Amino acid sequence: MGYALPIEEPDGSLVKGTVAGVGADDGAMLVRTPRGVVRAERAAGCLLKPRCGDTVLTAFLPDGEAWVTCVLTRAEADGEAELSLPDRTVLRARELSVESETTSFVSRTISTESTILSLGGGLLLQGFAAVQTAARRVGERIARKEGRYGELSERTEGLDERSAGRMRVKSESSYRLRAENADVRAEAMLDLDAERIKVG
Structure with a gap:
């Protein structure tokens, strides 16, 4: 702790006090000082929001105003702090x-603008009522991707092209392919296995 010689301040003074009460909305508080209990406002530069029992530095101005300029020590060393910003x-x-x-971010709207946005982590969890993505180009390189949907609807205006080493489509009840023109080709073998096969 540093010490300094006392300085006479004819235009005001700084004293150490203890917060005895904090207002709910206006930010005013009661501070117990050597001059007694005074009503003081929190200065704009005091970003750390004072709590009851905190030791604060209070400035007294010649016109009688009292302002809490900063928090010196916390009443409880619980590591919790709140920054009150404009x-x-x-x-x-x-x-x-x-x-x-x-x-943790709690906000009605979050907007991010960046030339490059990089996200990295072991696990990404998303929970949204609706997701809208508008991009000119999306590139993905994923070792394994799994998804579970109550209902999935996709619409492609242009060409939908998929390429895979192996592809498997499994449907629990029915699978329907409907198109104006359909072209199914196999270079080696085409295997159709069903109890009934209807053509035409």
Whole structure:
């Protein structure tokens, strides 16, 4: 802990106090200081939201206003903190890194604009009521892909081309192929096995 010589401040003073109460909406709080219990506002630069019992630095202005400028120590060392930012906040940096064991985003709208967007992880879980993707080109390189859908509907305006080393289609009840023109070719063998086969 650092110490400094006392400085006379004719235009105001800074004192250490303890938060005795926090307002619900307006951000005002009661601070117990050597001058008694005062009502103080949280300064815009005090991003860490004070809680009851926290030790704070309070600035007293000549006009009688009191402002909490920062939180010095927390009442409970539980590692929990809340940053209260203005309604519109912009973070600017050439490189921004966020490191955490768990990250949670709660937002009505999330917009991401990037020349290159890279996602990497061991497991990707998605749960959406609806997903819309608009892309000029999508390229995927996946070792194994599995999907389970209640209902799947796909529509391709142009050419739908699939190429595979082996392809297997399995349907529990029925499988229907309907087209104006259908061309089925096999270079070696074509095997049709069914109890009944209807042509025409």
